């Protein structure tokens with residue numbers, strides 16, 4: 532109980548922050564869902580051999596939203612963008628990211644799902660690399676004083692070899708802000724990850740030495756972290772069942788996923804595949820591939836939603852008993 536009164540105090544503090552980070556409310560289920568297609572406009576995201584991350588993320592996001600709208604007509608679905616623009620027609624990528632977060636918070640979203648595509652390697656598809664393809668033993672004789680020596684050495688044969696860009700699979704990110712997580716004090720540290728890099732430069736990471744920021748981080752950790760993790764795990768589970776390579780749920784706290792910590796709700800970022808891998812690019816660009824990806828994310832969402840509703844029903848029963 533002490534904890535919840537502390538939380539209330541923190542939530543009060545938050546009402547005055549400019550991030551619009553909503554106070555955690557006792558809402559049931561998911562009434563409002565924010566779908567965030569990554570990148571857009573001046574920011575195409577990762578480039579494939581024939582398409583871009585921004586384009587495919589938008590197509591998949593819309594299909595996901597359409598599927599949800601049919602099954603849950605009562606649910607409000609809000610997209611951060613529905614065309615090839617920086618969200619809100621913002622002038623910069625950073626402003627676009629802030630727009631995404633503000634829109635989510637001001638709409639009172641219950642869940643935030645960002646759709647992105649991964650990328651790795653030097654070039655989409657593959658690239659040529661100078662490689663040793665053979666080594667031929669040679670001998671060389673030389674004289675030193677009166678003696679003759681023989682020395683063996685290798686002559687290396689180089690060739691330009693085509694290296695296929697093979698990185699593939701799906702992964703889902705959550706903001707790493709578990710209250711028991713030691714990282715809570717080191718959120719400004721960048722990790723070694725090289726995949727999803729939002730081209731942001733100026734956006735500040737939450738500063739744990741600022742009490743308001745710290746309060747916001749704690750609220751995220753206590754209210755949203757576990758739920759985010761639960762949904763992210765389910766998404767990966769569904770991809771795995773569909774035969775995709777499962778790269779797992781990853782926790783990060785760097786700029787690449789800045790938007791996740793800026794939303795006052797459970798939030799995940801799904802990397803639906805590698806655009807740099809030709810096979811996956813073709814899959815993600817195809818009708819069939821997109822349908823399968825959408826079905827996977829939808830199945831995970833459905834499970835998560837039902838679990839959440841069941842929990843809140845149980846809680847209602849508990850409280851009902853007490854009240855009686």
Ligand SMILES: [Zn+2]
Nearest residue numbers: 569576647648
């Ligand atoms: Zn991206």
